[in-house]
Amino acid sequence: MRYEKPTRVGTQNRKSMKIIKSLLSVFLLVGGIGGYVLPRQTTMKTTAYRNLLPVPSSVTFKSGRLTVGADFSAATNGFSDQRLLSAIQRASRRIELRTGLEFKRATVDAATATLVVECKTAGKAIPALDEDESYSLDVTDKQASLKANTVVGAIRGLETFLQLIEGDQNGYFIPSVNIQDKPRFAWRGLLIDSCRHFQPVEVIKRELDGMAAVKMNVLHWHLTEDQGFRVEVRKYPKLHEMGSDGLYYTQEQIREVVAYATERGIRVVPEFDMPGHATSWLVGYPELGSGPGPYQIIRKWGIFDAALDPTRDEVYKFIDGFLGEMAALFPDAYMHIGGDESNGKQWKENPRIQAFMKEKNIKDTEALQAYFTAKVQTIVAKHKKRMIGWDEIYSPEMPKNIVIHSWRGPESLAKAATNGYAGILSSGYYLDHMRPAAQHYAVDPIPANSTLTEQQKELILGGEACMWSEYISPETIDSRIWPRLGAIAERLWSPSTITDVDDMYRRTTALGIQLEVFGLTNETNMDRLMRNLAGSTDIGSLKTLVELVEPLQGYNRGKAHPSTQMTPLTRLVDAAKPESATGRSFAKAVDEFLMDAPNFRAHREEMSKNLGLWRDVNLSLEPTFDRSPVLTEVRPLAKDLSQISQAALEAISHLSSSNSVTPEWRDATLAMLAEAIKHDQAAVGLSIIPSVKQLVIAAAELDQLKTSTPAEWSKRVKTLATEKPKNGRR
């Protein structure tokens, strides 16, 4: 199923588009055709994959189009069931909401329907790892024909169908196309941490909608943590009653979410983290713990000492009762038992546990955890589930049917595979680290240089993005997950050769807009947070600033600003998106401007205009700062932006007029930039700093241009600008 060969369509299309582009240039030069309509339309057509995300295994666009008008209709041909009909109805409704068209809802047969869905079987009643998700979609100017072996395959194809809809002056349509598609990896998941900050059912549902849109198929639901126990347990009610502040999912709600996911062909794998990360269990049942107790729900972030006691039979009996109830509640074949970051402190400090280890000849706390994990595995197996857990559950004694979930990296996964264990990758897919989508996009569960055998590669099942929730609220979670998750979804579904970063950004941007139509809030809530910060609906200047910043990466936010479960997540950093699109396009403009040496004309006007605007944001925000003390932390940032923009303008002016700068100006400016990077009060950084540094160094290196080509020179400038970064942020 994996290592799908790359489609040739992309290359072919790109070639023919080059020809069209050249023709266009001629038209534009002679002024034969109105200046702006044609290039725009062409741009749309030159993108080989249009808005498809993830890119299918094989795509061939053809000439012609299928009109999508008020007479649109859909029908099944052959097999049909409620899940398939609901999926078709959902898809139709989405087209209506997007196009504003109202369809007739008349019953049509397969011969006359706009879209015919031909599905061979229902497939598995409960979405499973070995489900056949393949489909084909053939669109002509008469009809769209979607074929699949299973309903889940058809559901994947319907999402592709939706992504193909476009509009132009003649109305909405779908381009003629032939698509053959199936996933590269069978396990394509998103972990949602409902513990550190509780996420209501409606949030989970809308993430499921988003996941379905990009063909992801596993919701890994992190349900227990030091900071909260989030599922109703009838056998041991003190778990959710005392461990959750009343914020937990009832079993009815769990069933509702599972049903919702099943409708979309998504598995729900619950995680019950043990033996560590378990403080919230012990609030109600301190007797399960390894320390003296009593325990309270943890409000801070980090790794804590509380751990289940691995030496006592009562603990395993409890786990048996608990996991038994959960096994009945969650129909998926897998059960995640966590297993990560148990620090062994309570075990080392408990004389009884120490005596037990001595008696059983268990050499250290890692070995004790292996002992615990093995016992839990038998319990999980008894309840007819396969166990999955984080890296730490791996030991050579474990049965081969467990799955290793790697937060450590592809190497640990490869090592497990070498020993015959299946695994999935999450290292490199941590959405809470606020890294650019491009970085996640480059992480492959089976890297190109992998030395695994084909058989071993079969054991790499896929991967999961992780949305840990120390710093996310129901209001911000969508903007943290989306649209970056689209890049990971593509890495896990599409052929490994699909790696064009610019095109990925173009398509994830389109995804972001589509998702909002489905009810996600990835764009909407950002403005809402800004209105709260500004105390006004007039957020123009604040938005300009916010769009230039990015939250600190990795764990630096916590370092800059220690916080707790109670800290309001309504600061500027929460309104900022993980990636600054403005910063990205500025970086691109600077690259092209420097490549245009010695003329320095490319993007000059546009960059100067923007920089002028950014320089003045500080001033125009003064009244807002004055009435919103919550923005006090942002004042130095706005001041920095002003200075940085001014420096960039000066550098551009020097370059454009071929006037060298003084060494004093260079040193002072670089020092200013280095200082600006250090401003972490607001837990954000200015995305344009690296590009401005490039401009400053370019101005200082102007003389070198005489002895090298523009390409060599601009490359050298870029190297100098990225050398020994003085902060660890990027």
Place this chain on the structure above:
Amino acid sequence: MRYEKPTRVGTQNRKSMKIIKSLLSVFLLVGGIGGYVLPRQTTMKTTAYRNLLPVPSSVTFKSGRLTVGADFSAATNGFSDQRLLSAIQRASRRIELRTGLEFKRATVDAATATLVVECKTAGKAIPALDEDESYSLDVTDKQASLKANTVVGAIRGLETFLQLIEGDQNGYFIPSVNIQDKPRFAWRGLLIDSCRHFQPVEVIKRELDGMAAVKMNVLHWHLTEDQGFRVEVRKYPKLHEMGSDGLYYTQEQIREVVAYATERGIRVVPEFDMPGHATSWLVGYPELGSGPGPYQIIRKWGIFDAALDPTRDEVYKFIDGFLGEMAALFPDAYMHIGGDESNGKQWKENPRIQAFMKEKNIKDTEALQAYFTAKVQTIVAKHKKRMIGWDEIYSPEMPKNIVIHSWRGPESLAKAATNGYAGILSSGYYLDHMRPAAQHYAVDPIPANSTLTEQQKELILGGEACMWSEYISPETIDSRIWPRLGAIAERLWSPSTITDVDDMYRRTTALGIQLEVFGLTNETNMDRLMRNLAGSTDIGSLKTLVELVEPLQGYNRGKAHPSTQMTPLTRLVDAAKPESATGRSFAKAVDEFLMDAPNFRAHREEMSKNLGLWRDVNLSLEPTFDRSPVLTEVRPLAKDLSQISQAALEAISHLSSSNSVTPEWRDATLAMLAEAIKHDQAAVGLSIIPSVKQLVIAAAELDQLKTSTPAEWSKRVKTLATEKPKNGRR
């Protein structure tokens, strides 16, 4: 409780502010103080009621301020219960979310707490019409003291407390103030129609949050209609099973909503509309109907023929069983039985019913409805509820304890009061009519010219805003209700003398921002709809256009664009707010510009700049129009805007240069404006047309300025511009 005397504070404050203003002018003239900081601060202080909405009965601001910092704390003094503690906790959390501060959550006593809440009793366990909602709030620089007789009173006071928080360069604070407050009317409601478009529980909850913020106390929940039966009925399950498309509230959800409302001191009055508006009942139980059946859920809008059969005992037995179950589910003392718009058609066409009328000597279908209503009233009374219903339930034979709900107007209410019946007003408060807040604000349940005696006035209990849902979805409902409901809430709570429209708009705008922090979506979802329309995150020009339009008023949208329950509510009209703030401020600028005759300098630059922008929107939207056929209906509108803006620019230019226009120009331009008004395809109108007409007429009347004062002249221009409007829109 009613006809509270006007507070004098407003006037006093305004006077002292005048003095400060004059001082300031002196400062500014001599340039002694930095030019822009002081005026801004002063503006904030001159607004006598700051952000208080509704304005309390009595307010006295004093010098000094209470700091709101991270050490903020709240405590009760004396009586306390769970509802009060929850309300205090909610209020504290809102302060945290707004200010970004994290409070310490230490237990404090009344002596040291920042806010002390002293509440005498719990009050009624279930919010009731005769609940004491009064409170007093005294804020000094040491402490805020909130006193109330009941928890509901304290809840009202907490909302006032929240509205008083401000920020400046020194941080967040509450100005020292003394407030004595109680409502003018006891019944201050919002009707939500969950039938025509179903509104999920989370929508109802967020509206309850909004209602609590403006001290409203009745959710009138319209639960049954021709288009949907929205409540689970265990005794007669085919009601919700067959009458709702699966979109109904379970009894558990109803209890959840009632509990949520009770926590906020809000009554929930359910409406079960009968004998008309009842098609959805008959889908499952056709035997209750007066026609032959079978029945289907209605998908269109309007008045339909289906009606319960008033002649058969089985029907009353059914109503008894149904209302009995509902009486247990909804704890409020009142039950609304609708009764409106039963057209009698099925009754006239049914020979058996005609025979029954003859036999009982019932002269017409109105009398037959009175017969029906009287029987239903005894059932309602049997279940220990007081009956409320629309105007039509009134007949002189009814017992005096029923309440008349007037959609016909204050006169019908006054008539009922004259006959000894209590009533509430909804005529003039229909939010779905898309009228300006100022229009609702001017409607008083007891108009100033009322001839009722004091005793009769006591029977006017208050009013209810109505949010009928033909054209609202869960996505747009907030922007249709808010912030306009704030104006109605104030009319029903505040002294009748609080009538400053500009200040109302200033305060409802502030309310709109606050509500979003509580989770409402009145601003957020508008942009989301625009991104869907534009298929892009770049919605600048589209937003400029949307902010200039207003949905057609009254029932004109349906006339322009007949639609059904399935019609997607994602068009431009859905993204447009009921009122254009831009249009309102442009109208004001035009008024002041004309008053500034013959110089015509006031606002000239700003108006010209805006008009230039509006003129070019058409052009900049071309690419968006091209790729979004859903906006095809908007093209003519953008073209109109361009022409209209151009005409306004020409008029301004003529006025500024004292050049008369030709009669030809005047006639052609007025004709163009009249045509523009007729463009209804998009179901919106351009808000600036009346003001532009004023400018055009002013340019044509320039000569008249020689013989009259600027005030006389501009008044005359305005009169001419509003004479015999050629459309019925405003």
